[in-house]
Amino acid sequence: MMSSSAAIYVLSTLGGYAVTSFLLLKYPTLLHQRKKQRFLSKHISHRGGAGENLENTMTAFRHAVNMGTDMLELDCHITKDEQVVVSHDGNLKRSTGINVNISDLKYCVGTIGVGWMRIKELPPYLGKLEVTFQKGGLSEGEDKRIPLLKEVFEAFPHTPINIDIKVNNDLLIKKVSELVAQYKREHLTVWGNAKYEIVEKCHKENSDIPILFSLQRVLLILGLFYTGLLPFVPICEQFFEIPMPSIILKLKDPQSISKSQKFLIWLADWLLMRKALFDHLTARGIQVYVWVLNEEQEYKKAFDLGATGVMTDYPTKLKEFLHNYS
Incomplete structure (x- = not known):
């Protein structure tokens, strides 16, 4: 049986830890130097x-x-002829209707005339595509070409770009790093992936480019947050990019979601969407991005919780919301 003096010691230790953790959660710069932010992004x-x-x-x-x-x-993905192209899918069945992998195709297979017209091997996008994070959403357009990453860099030299490295490919990571350096965009670029191994390789390849939290690191941050340890732990990443779990409910048929699944979604949303967590991270100079939100009530929830930025499929809708949001 624990003696009264031992109990007092344990309780005082736990009390001191709780008070210190709470204080540093609110004022993290007492222990950590605030990260320098090269740019701020609210509308993504x-x-x-x-x-x-x-x-x-x-x-x-x-x-x-x-x-x-x-x-x-x-x-980003990489083609057979080592060109970095901008595409979400590695296999183009969904977006082009052709069941082929980008890695098996060359970006260009030849030219016509004196180099005036390049013959593309990559197929064009379909004229209409479903919007992944908007149930029933459909987009269409005349521009069906898969572009090169360097085209984006050249066209928008002053716009911050968030690059998802879609595959664990050393050459892809190296080529993206070289392009970022070539266009002197280290201060306007963030890169990474949900996979821890990819983020690690990105950071090792070019530590001058800030990185996203991987899923593994997001879960670690949550564990540290709920045990009170987060304020004591140094953080390398600069961008905490997370989903809003509750949006899953609008993407699926309500009758197809069981009560247990709804509970798990609610629990995930409750654990992840925490103002105290967002405020702590932003106080340390870490930007918090929530994806992919397409409704005004979702925008409002994210910003009310202290998110730095919101990622959307509808730039016009988010712009209008931000114009009226206070």
Whole structure:
């Protein structure tokens, strides 16, 4: 049986830990130097705004930039002839109707005339594509070409770009790093993936480019947050990019979701969407991005919780919301 003196010691220790943890959670710069932010992004266009134009196309990117987006989010793969292209899918069945992998195709297979016209091996996008994060959403457009990453860099030299490295491929990571360095965009780029191994390779390849939290690291941050340890732990990443779990409910048929699944979604949303967590991270200079939100009530929930930015498929809708949001 624990003696009264031992109990007092344990309780005082736990009390001191709780008070210190709470204090540092509110004022993290007492222990950690605030990260220097090279840019701030509130309005982020997912795949360039996949609900208003065909995703990941130059037309989508131009429209989003013209709407005043703070950041373009896009996805990268590498072709057989080692060109970095902007595409969400590695297999093009969904987006082009042709069951072929980007990695098995060359970007160009030849030229006509004196180099005036390149013959593309990559197939064009379909004229209409479903919007992944909007039930019943459909986008269409005339620009069906899969662009090169360097085209995006050249067209938008002053726009921050969020790059999702879609496959664990050392050459892809190296090529993206070289392009970022070539266009002197280290201060305007963030990269990574949900997979821890990819983020680690990105950071090792070029530590001058800030990185996203992987899923593994997001879960670790949550564990540290709920045990009170987060304020004591140094953080390398600068961008906490997370989904809003509750949006799953609108994407699926309500009758297809069981009560247990609804409970798990509610629990995940409750655990992840925490203002105290967002405020702590932003106080340390870490930007918090919530994806992919396409409704005004979702935008409001994210910003009310203290999110730095929202990622959307509808740049126009988010712009209008931000104009009225206070």
